[in-house]
Amino acid sequence: MKDLFYPSHIELNEAAFKKNITFLRDYIGKDVVFSSVIKGNAYGHGIEYFVPMAEDCGVRHFSVFSSDEARKAQRASSHSSTHIMIMGMISNDVIAWAIEHEISFFIFELDRLKAAIKEARRLGKSARIHLHLETGMNRLGLAPEKFEDAVQMLKENHKYLEVDGLCTHYAGAESVGNYVRIKKQIENFDEYCSWFKEEGIEAKQIHSACSASALNYPDTIMDMVRIGIAQYGFWPNRETYMNFVKRHPRVDEEHQDPLKRIISWKSKVMSTKKVPAGEFVGYGNTYLTSRDQNIATVPIGYSHGFGRNLTNVGIVLINGERAPVAGLVNMNLLTVDITDIPNVQKGDEVVIIGKQGDQEMTVASFSEMRNFMNYEVLVQIPSTLPRYIV
Numbered sequence: 014m015k016d017l018f019y020p021s022h023i024e025l026n027e028a029a030f031k032k033n034i035t036f037l038r039d040y041i042g043k044d045v046v047f048s049s050v051i052k053g054n055a056y057g058h059g060i061e062y063f064v065p066m067a068e069d070c071g072v073r074h075f076s077v078f079s080s081d082e083a084r085k086a087q088r089a090s091s092h093s094s095t096h097i098m099i100m101g102m103i104s105n106d107v108i109a110w111a112i113e114h115e116i117s118f119f120i121f122e123l124d125r126l127k128a129a130i131k132e133a134r135r136l137g138k139s140a141r142i143h144l145h146l147e148t149g150m151n152r153l154g155l156a157p158e159k160f161e162d163a164v165q166m167l168k169e170n171h172k173y174l175e176v177d178g179l180c181t182h183y184a185g186a187e188s189v190g191n192y193v194r195i196k197k198q199i200e201n202f203d204e205y206c207s208w209f210k211e212e213g214i215e216a217k218q219i220h221s222a223c224s225a226s227a228l229n230y231p232d233t234i235m236d237m238v239r240i241g242i243a244q245y246g247f248w249p250n251r252e253t254y255m256n257f258v259k260r261h262p263r264v265d266e267e268h269q270d271p272l273k274r275i276i277s278w279k280s281k282v283m284s285t286k287k288v289p290a291g292e293f294v295g296y297g298n299t300y301l302t303s304r305d306q307n308i309a310t311v312p313i314g315y316s317h318g319f320g321r322n323l324t325n326v327g328i329v330l331i332n333g334e335r336a337p338v339a340g341l342v343n344m345n346l347l348t349v350d351i352t353d354i355p356n357v358q359k360g361d362e363v364v365i366i367g368k369q370g371d372q373e374m375t376v377a378s379f380s381e382m383r384n385f386m387n388y389e390v391l392v393q394i395p396s397t398l399p400r401y402i403v
């Protein structure tokens with residue numbers, strides 16, 4: 014049942030998600046753990062909807078940015094074997110909660126390591142940690158000069174720490190412009206992992222790959238991959254797709270993109286009206302009718318992530334046709350020109366992202382109009398809209 018209180022809704026296509034993870038699992042190999050990255054409200058898909066769907070498709074490992082997302086994922090999960098990993102922010106005050114719930118987290122500072130040991134001792138239960146090593150991104154990551162101190166602390170407190178992982182993150186693996194830097198990071202990571210091993214620190218998993226590095230640098234796949242954008246059906250960028258197709262000609266021959274968009278965003282025509290030639294539509298004077306026109310109002314605006322810069326530029330689908338935005342995008346509304354689309358009625362379906370008839374609005378075309386990357390458009394889709402699995 015649809016919640017009729019909302020002006021628009023999101024649909025998640027489970028079959029498309031299955032295809033994506035089947036493709037990605039085949040690609041990474043069956044012995045590699047697939048961690049589904051669900052930060053940013055599962056890239057706009059909605060953590061509480063996405064997690065159960067992913068679990069139904071066999072996913073048992075999720076990566077989040079922060080502890081609030083971890084808690085949301087944990088509440089949405091219904092499998093005791095599901096594991097949640099925090100890659101970024103968790104306050105020292107919340108570490109006890111993570112330990113109690115066996116949620117693992119990245120360590121990139123000795124301060125956090127100390128806090129983890131302190132809380133684990135207090136609770137009499139070990140903390141599950143991943144040492145996030147600095148290899149050249151220079152953002153987060155434990156600096157090599159801290160490695161010896163870290164090893165000593167690990168050894169002294171081995172009863173209270175489970176080293177789930179040694180990991181790192183690459184500084185832009187989607188772009189060949191960063192090739193030298195990424196290669197250097199891969200080398201550094203290999204060297205540091207060997208060093209930790211020689212020092213007697215055996216991590217359960219060594220992991221480094223995001224979507225782009227897994228696709229562009231197969232060496233980075235290791236024991237586990239942390240895949241975000243690709244599982245949602247998007248290539249990190251066009252360059253990664255081209256590079257992949259070059260190395261896998263079969264994908265090109267089949268003329269079938271192996272990644273399928275799973276999100277659609279739909280609304281309904283709120284009202285229609287006739288506007289005579291030579292009149293302005295909506296606020297101000299950005300849109301002047303050039304003939305007698307029909308205008309439809311759609312209850313989506315910049316408060317929903319449909320940017321104001323799509324004024325007179327954006328496109329939605331109505332009755333399988335492309336309807337251009339006519340006039341300013343308002344906070345909660347937009348007006349579109351339906352003069353050339355026969356018979357549009359109040360209540361007709363409007364597609365902002367997705368397919369209708371032979372037409373499709375991909376997030377990419379939506380974002381190219383806005384000059385954004387997929388990532389940024391996706392996460393701006395409001396978390397408050399209801400999601401339905403279809």
Ligand SMILES: *Cc1c(COP(=O)(O)O)cnc(C)c1O
Pocket residue numbers: 050052100182222223224225239240241242243249
């Ligand atoms: C976001 C993120 C990922 C996933 O990135 P995608 O490009 O979406 O696959 C992996 N690892 C870390 C540390 C991240 O922050």
